[in-house]
Amino acid sequence: MAFLLKTEPDKYSFDDLERDGETVWDGIANNQALLYLRGMKKGEKLVIYHSNVGKQAVGTARVVSVDATDPKNPIVRIQPVKRLKTPKPLEAIRAAGVFQGSILFRQFRLSVVPLTDEQYTWLTH
Numbered sequence: 558m559a560f561l562l563k564t565e566p567d568k569y570s571f572d573d574l575e576r577d578g579e580t581v582w583d584g585i586a587n588n589q590a591l592l593y594l595r596g597m598k599k600g601e602k603l604v605i606y607h608s609n610v611g612k613q614a615v616g617t618a619r620v621v622s623v624d625a626t627d628p629k630n631p632i633v634r635i636q637p638v639k640r641l642k643t644p645k646p647l648e649a650i651r652a653a654g655v656f657q658g659s660i661l662f663r664q665f666r667l668s669v670v671p672l673t674d675e676q677y678t679w680l681t682h
Contacts, residue, residue, distance in 0.1 A: 563667075603619060
């Protein structure tokens with residue numbers, strides 16, 4: 558499964574992830590988002606989305622490891638894969654047929670969102 562991870566670029570951007578090479582994805586408080594985070598598996602594909610500033614999907618990453626021993630604070634390590642050649646703005650995502658009925662727009666404040674294979678492909682190509 559693939560996931561979209563939202564981040565505020567003025568706090569931690571895709572540039573920061575590329576610079577760091579690896580990070581723990583934390584600071585998640587929403588129970589539904591924590592459930593998705595805990596359920597991640599090593600190697601799963603991620604799309605990094607800049608929220609608030611920019612409002613666009615900007616890059617891809619992958620899950621390096623998951624330690625869900627503490628369900629309220631799972632330790633999910635991620636690495637950058639590549640920057641999208643063309644970032645996908647919110648307006649284009651909202652208009653794309655593959656996102657009709659997506660939880661991304663039903664629970665817009667959710668910071669960890671599962672993606673279908675079709676949605677991941679649309680975002681990354």
